Amino acid sequence: MTTHEAHLAEAVAIARRNVEDGGSPYGAVIVKDGAVVARAANTVHLTDDPSDHAEMVALRAASRTLGRDFSGAVMYASGQPCPMCHAAMRLAGFREGYFAYAAEEAETHGVGSAAIYGELCRPLAEQPMRLRQMRPEGASPYPAWAARTKA
Numbered sequence: 001m002t003t004h005e006a007h008l009a010e011a012v013a014i015a016r017r018n019v020e021d022g023g024s025p026y027g028a029v030i031v032k033d034g035a036v037v038a039r040a041a042n043t044v045h046l047t048d049d050p051s052d053h054a055e056m057v058a059l060r061a062a063s064r065t066l067g068r069d070f071s072g073a074v075m076y077a078s079g080q081p082c083p084m085c086h087a088a089m090r091l092a093g094f095r096e097g098y099f100a101y102a103a104e105e106a107e108t109h110g111v112g113s114a115a116i117y118g119e120l121c122r123p124l125a126e127q128p129m130r131l132r133q134m135r136p137e138g139a140s141p142y143p144a145w146a147a148r149t150k151a
């Protein structure tokens with residue numbers, strides 16, 4: 001078993017335990033420089049926070065030790081990261097990740113986010129969630145932010 005396979009197997013084991021504990025079938029492990037920095041299960045069933053996916057819980061835990069430096073970190077997720085987790089990983093600076101089960105397979109069992117992935121690839125006007133731009137009068141906050149970060 002390779003190191004990648006071992007870390008992914010741990011993520012899947014976390015997912016299996018989470019089902020036994022009443023949660024969703026998801027687990028995640030974050031590794032940096034060969035060391036595990038976070039392990040997590042999906043905890044939505046415990047917190048009612050819809051963002052408590054395994055990857056997000058692991059990401060938050062890892063940030064407490066890594067800060068914002070996720071360079072070289074690798075995400076191992078039992079299931080294909082949903083659009084929220086995928087984007088969070090990207091924003092955090094992950095360059096590599098592995099998952100065991102595709103979103104389409106999860107959806108055949110009543111979980112997963114393959115449909116949302118598909119929706120998000122469509123123009124805003126064609127998506128089921130209405131998200132519309134309403135630009136207010138006045139300056140946006142971006143110039144002030146840019147000026148502050150250049151100082």
Ligand SMILES: [Zn+2]
Nearest residue numbers: 053081082085
């Ligand atoms: Zn997710």
